[in-house]
Amino acid sequence: MSKVLLELIDVQKTYGTGENEVHALRGASLQVKAGELVAIMGASGSGKSTLLTIAGGLEVPTTGDVRIIDNSLPTLKPAQLATLRRQTIGYVFQDFNLIPSLTVIENVALPLELDGVKVRKARKAALDALESMDIGELADRFPDEISGGQRQRVAIARSFVGPRQVLLADEPTGALDSKTSEAVIRALRKRIDAGIAGVLVTHDAKLAAWADRILVIRDGQIVEEISNTITPEQFGA
Amino acid sequence: MSVRASILAVLTLGECHGYQLRQEIESRTGGSWQINIGQIYSTLERLERDGLLESVGSNGQGQTRYRVTPSGSVEAEEWLTTAIPSSPEARNELAMKLALAVTIPGCDVEKLVHAQRVQTMRNLQALTATKRDVDQNDPAELPWLLVADLNIFNCEAELRWLEHIEGTLARTAARGLNPNQTLSEPAKRGRPTKAN
Structure with a gap:
């Protein structure tokens, strides 16, 4: 039985007060184990991105608990939370968020260097991460010298460089074509299989299908869980 | 069908x-x-x-x-109200079923669309899981991969279509339009109805 690395327990999130009150999440619960990828699908405004930002400690839930590897995020002090975020959680966004003035390897090594890891060691870890994405040869290029698909693979490498165990991705292939998307999700999946817990927010069914479980969120509540329970033979693939 | x-x-x-x-x-x-x-x-x-x-x-x-x-x-x-297995051939049956279902008073069409979406998503997941385990660099796998991709894109198309249908049904309901039909007067025997 793999260890649960990320857990949301009855999380509610409300923005505004009185007439302007918006319930973004109405009691969402979720567990993600090591080596597991969970996809969250839902319409715009369903609360899926809020769920991801709360899971990553970027926002605090109004009520409920978020636990990452035995830490309860709402009880941590800001400095502790920042450290946990930097060391444990990796984010992948649609728009890559790479720093244009840094080379690929410098971008990937940056989170480690910010954490006080020596440059040589950080670069070694960054190169390992790039090589696991099959883009080691791009290490010394700048972001504007590589393609969109390559940039996203760099962003994924950055998201799990070092000891990070939880990977959160928000529409990671939103800006990519179909073939490149598949290469990116394949790389992401490979990384999850190596023992990371992943949450993938997407409206793309083809992408979500790479997950072990698909949760459907509507009006701030998880209304459905779809697991891969049938074999392709059953429907004549 | x-x-x-x-x-x-x-x-x-x-x-x-x-x-x-x-x-x-x-x-x-x-x-x-x-x-x-x-x-x-x-x-x-x-x-x-x-x-x-x-x-x-x-x-x-x-x-x-x-x-x-x-x-x-x-x-x-x-x-x-039951989903059918996904396949290009089956999709026509689904379309006919949905068309018929919206004309039957009291039929829970939303339930059918929902059941179908879950079913199709599962199929897509199962196909993807199989594709995941295939060595992409093995030329012997290429024919299979081509067919798997066809099925994957078909599943995706079906899901988008079902999502679209959900929206159409919701809009129709919101406008108070009711496609329910009672039985029509039968036309004379042996003479097919002409399309208008």
């Missing part, structure tokens, strides 16, 4: 004779599904044999009228 279940579904609205059933199914599926009258009659015989409908005598023109039995109603209801 299930002629059998479609006949039962229409008969839940009232008694019909064979030719009338053909007209009803045709008009309720937008004229896109034309069934051979011989197939209607042979299916009616089998349904009667199986106790899903019963004949209630003839009308003045010698046409046998049928009515659905309670077990026939149950089968119709089940068919109308």
Whole structure:
């Protein structure tokens, strides 16, 4: 039985007060184990991105608990939370968020260097991460010298460089074509299989299908869980 | 395509004779599904044999009228709200089923669309899981990969279509439009309805 690395327990999130009150999440619960990828699908405004930002400690839930590897995020002090975020959680966004003035390897090594890891060691870890994405040869290029698909693979490498165990991705292939998307999700999946817990927010069914479980969120509540329970033979693939 | 279940579904609205059933199914599926009258009659015989409908005598023109039995109603209801396996061939059946379902009062079309979305998503997941385990650099896998990708894109297309349908149904309901249809006056025997 793999260890649960990320857990949301009855999380509610409300923005505004009185007439302007918006319930973004109405009691969402979720567990993600090591080596597991969970996809969250839902319409715009369903609360899926809020769920991801709360899971990553970027926002605090109004009520409920978020636990990452035995830490309860709402009880941590800001400095502790920042450290946990930097060391444990990796984010992948649609728009890559790479720093244009840094080379690929410098971008990937940056989170480690910010954490006080020596440059040589950080670069070694960054190169390992790039090589696991099959883009080691791009290490010394700048972001504007590589393609969109390559940039996203760099962003994924950055998201799990070092000891990070939880990977959160928000529409990671939103800006990519179909073939490149598949290469990116394949790389992401490979990384999850190596023992990371992943949450993938997407409206793309083809992408979500790479997950072990698909949760459907509507009006701030998880209304459905779809697991891969049938074999392709059953429907004549 | 299930002629059998479609006949039962229409008969839940009232008694019909064979030719009338053909007209009803045709008009309720937008004229896109034309069934051979011989197939209607042979299916009616089998349904009667199986106790899903019963004949209630003839009308003045010698046409046998049928009515659905309670077990026939149950089968119709089940068919109308159950997902079907995904495949390009099956999609046409699904379209016909949905078209028919929106014309049957009290039929839970949302339930059908939802069940189908879950089913298709599972299929997509299963296909993807198989593809995940394939060595992309092995040329022997290429033919299989091509077919798998076709199935994957078909599943995706079906999911998008179902999502679109959900929106259309919601908008139709919001505008207060009701596509339910009671049975029409049967046209004269032997003369097919002309498309307008």
